[in-house]
Amino acid sequence: MNDNLNSTTQPLTRKEIKDLKVLLQFTEVYCRVKHEGAKLSITTTEPELQALSLKKHPVCKECREFLLYAMQRRLCCPLDDKPVCKHCPVHCYKPEYRQKVREIMRFSGQYLIRRGRLDLLWHYFF
Numbered sequence: 001m002n003d004n005l006n007s008t009t010q011p012l013t014r015k016e017i018k019d020l021k022v023l024l025q026f027t028e029v030y031c032r033v034k035h036e037g038a039k040l041s042i043t044t045t046e047p048e049l050q051a052l053s054l055k056k057h058p059v060c061k062e063c064r065e066f067l068l069y070a071m072q073r074r075l076c077c078p079l080d081d082k083p084v085c086k087h088c089p090v091h092c093y094k095p096e097y098r099q100k101v102r103e104i105m106r107f108s109g110q111y112l113i114r115r116g117r118l119d120l121l122w123h124y125f126f
């Protein structure tokens with residue numbers, strides 16, 4: 001039995017990088033409108049996460065914790081050929097964070113439509 005934690009860390013695929021960039025973008029929009037307080041960009045030493053332009057998406061402390069959690073879950077997902085997370089049998093997010101993802105996606109999706117930023121949604125859905 002190999003329980004070396006590091007062995008579960010895989011490089012991110014292009015699809016995962018895209019998914020996480022969407023999550024960063026949507027969380028930034030959500031945070032900018034809904035949250036007060038100082039916005040800072042996320043810093044992480046994970047080499048896999050350096051591809052994500054984290055500096056472009058400053059968010060509040062609460063959202064930084066949420067995003068780091070979400071990114072860690074992606075790095076450690078046990079399913080090799082991932083189904084879309086919505087259909088994933090593992091459900092790796094904690095319930096409170098699953099709720100938050102849904103709220104962020106719904107809020108920011110509507111916000112971007114109202115602002116005519118369909119280009120950002122286009123990247124999300126296609």
Ligand SMILES: [Zn+2]
Nearest residue numbers: 031035060063
């Ligand atoms: Zn926030």
